[in-house]
Amino acid sequence: MSAVFVAVVAVVIVAALGGSLIAARQIIEQQAEDAALAIARTAASDPRYAEWITGHPPDPDGPVQASTEQLRRRTKALYVVVTDRRGVRYSHPNPDLVGQVVSTDPSVALSGRDAEAIERGTLGWSARGKVPLRDAEGRVVGSVSVGISLSAVQELQRGLASVMLGVGVLAVAISLLAVVWQTRRLHRITHGLELEEMADLLREHAAVLGGALEGILAVDAGGRVRLANKVVRRYLDAGVVLGQPAAASGLPPPLVELLGEGARDWPEAGRLMVLNGRILLVRRITVERHGRHLGVVLVLADRTDLDDLGRELEATRGLMDALRAQAHEYTNRLHALAGLLHLGHHDDAEDYLVKLTGAESWSRGVEDPYLNGILEAKGALASELGVELRVTDATWVEGTLVRPLDTITVIGNLLDNAVRAAARGHRRPAWVEVSLLSDEDDLVVHVIDSGDGIPPDREGDVFASGWTTKELDRSGHGLGLALARTTARHHGGDVVLQDGRGDSHGAVFQALMRTALRRTTGSRHSGLPIEESVSE
Numbered sequence: 001m002s003a004v005f006v007a008v009v010a011v012v013i014v015a016a017l018g019g020s021l022i023a024a025r026q027i028i029e030q031q032a033e034d035a036a037l038a039i040a041r042t043a044a045s046d047p048r049y050a051e052w053i054t055g056h057p058p059d060p061d062g063p064v065q066a067s068t069e070q071l072r073r074r075t076k077a078l079y080v081v082v083t084d085r086r087g088v089r090y091s092h093p094n095p096d097l098v099g100q101v102v103s104t105d106p107s108v109a110l111s112g113r114d115a116e117a118i119e120r121g122t123l124g125w126s127a128r129g130k131v132p133l134r135d136a137e138g139r140v141v142g143s144v145s146v147g148i149s150l151s152a153v154q155e156l157q158r159g160l161a162s163v164m165l166g167v168g169v170l171a172v173a174i175s176l177l178a179v180v181w182q183t184r185r186l187h188r189i190t191h192g193l194e195l196e197e198m199a200d201l202l203r204e205h206a207a208v209l210g211g212a213l214e215g216i217l218a219v220d221a222g223g224r225v226r227l228a229n230k231v232v233r234r235y236l237d238a239g240v241v242l243g244q245p246a247a248a249s250g251l252p253p254p255l256v257e258l259l260g261e262g263a264r265d266w267p268e269a270g271r272l273m274v275l276n277g278r279i280l281l282v283r284r285i286t287v288e289r290h291g292r293h294l295g296v297v298l299v300l301a302d303r304t305d306l307d308d309l310g311r312e313l314e315a316t317r318g319l320m321d322a323l324r325a326q327a328h329e330y331t332n333r334l335h336a337l338a339g340l341l342h343l344g345h346h347d348d349a350e351d352y353l354v355k356l357t358g359a360e361s362w363s364r365g366v367e368d369p370y371l372n373g374i375l376e377a378k379g380a381l382a383s384e385l386g387v388e389l390r391v392t393d394a395t396w397v398e399g400t401l402v403r404p405l406d407t408i409t410v411i412g413n414l415l416d417n418a419v420r421a422a423a424r425g426h427r428r429p430a431w432v433e434v435s436l437l438s439d440e441d442d443l444v445v446h447v448i449d450s451g452d453g454i455p456p457d458r459e460g461d462v463f464a465s466g467w468t469t470k471e472l473d474r475s476g477h478g479l480g481l482a483l484a485r486t487t488a489r490h491h492g493g494d495v496v497l498q499d500g501r502g503d504s505h506g507a508v509f510q511a512l513m514r515t516a517l518r519r520t521t522g523s524r525h526s527g528l529p530i531e532e533s534v535s536e
Helices: 002-044 047-055 063-075 150-189 195-211 230-236 253-259 304-342 346-357 369-384 404-424 456-461 480-490 530-535
Strands: 079-084 115-121 124-134 140-149 215-220 225-228 271-275 278-289 292-302 387-391 430-439 442-449 494-499 508-513
Touching: 002 063, 002 079, 002 115, 002 124, 002 140, 002 150, 047 063, 047 079, 047 124, 047 140, 063 079, 124 150, 140 150, 215 230, 215 253, 230 292, 253 271, 253 278, 253 292, 271 480, 278 304, 304 346, 369 387, 369 404, 369 430, 387 404, 404 430, 404 442, 404 480, 404 508, 480 494, 480 508
Parallel strands: 387 430
Antiparallel strands: 079 140, 115 124, 124 140, 215 225, 215 292, 271 278, 278 292, 430 442, 442 508, 494 508
8 A cells, every 4th residue: 555655746746846847848948938028029029120221232241240249138039120121131140041031931020920939940949029110100011030049048947947856856755755764653543454354343333323223332542432232221221422521421430440551450251231221241351462551442232131041940948948947837836736636635735836836937917928028038038147137027018029130139138238237246146137118009128237327428328339359259249239229219118227337236228119019809907916817
């Protein structure tokens, strides 16, 4: 490409130089002809010449010869020749030619018209100007011919050609330097790619971006957004302004921070982020070539559906574990009752039944099986970590869940967060207390733990929608409170931090889930104690 460009530049300069020389030669010759014509007109305007040629024969020593030679030397002309109507010379630089007929045709001037020409005469090639010589009555009595040597014109042309040639060589040299500089600049900008490679890269770029199922966001080394495909715009539900710094392009703050230099420790496998109600797996790729930093590319994959399935599976497993535990407990109780009856201890069996009907259970104030299941499952998890999960006596939930998955997501994340805080805290014994209350079709949840609480300067960061401090795992743990709040707000509710820390407890969270319950007729929680229901 560079060689072709240099050749084109050289051809253009040579052509321009040649054209300029031709045009300059024509201009110089025309100027010489005009100068010769002006000298001839000056001589013809002297009335003495008409008197001298009409009253005297040609004479090498006559007044015409003397006057024209003086004019020739003064104007540096090649010759000044005066003729009569027959074309006979009355003057000439060579006195021997005076009295002879001129070597070129004087008919144009003798007809009363001026003439300019480049002609060859006895003194060689010259630029000539010829004018008619008139007497006092205006009659043409002869002609005046003045010539300017082309050798002087050619000398001027050679000087001009030398200057133009020098300019041309300088222009070629500057062009070559410009080509070399531009070639290196293009090589640096395109990272060594040729035109064909760039065309192939552009086609591949369009094909990849158009068919990508993941969001692709890229910034250059200067931090300006250069690429955002349709998937990214759909995920963010907002326009992304290209060509602007990341902070001014409409991107959410977590992505702006991630595109900066401070996020170089981002794990290669990526992390989960909660953005615009979506759970996104975000991978950060630093682009370098030949050791030069070129920019950063973010790849965003939607994991919302996968996370929903995982949480649904987790809720189902919790329910199954709770049912299995209850079945095991009921089996043990039935075995004990059967043993008492078999041994004939009927009074003891009756007392045992009364105690069973009054026994505490997760399900005492909770009708929905999903809620019972999550409480049983989280209770078992807490126990494994040395934490006691307490359900307050004030817990009372009538009806079943309208959106079990979302509700379990909120409660499960709050309990997970509280259990981890209690297990890491310094208070012993470690405990988590939860209360659930139904308010018409709304559900209100309070969770308090025995952990160390949240420092006042970090309370504003608790619900920050952004990257998690935990490495990515299968279930997506680490999103925690951000995911809980996003899920609750999606249905008009909210999750708030009521108290960061207290003298006898850690953090206190409250969750409000709107329209989370469906009231059922004939609910088993009719307001009567269980003992009374059984006795009836």
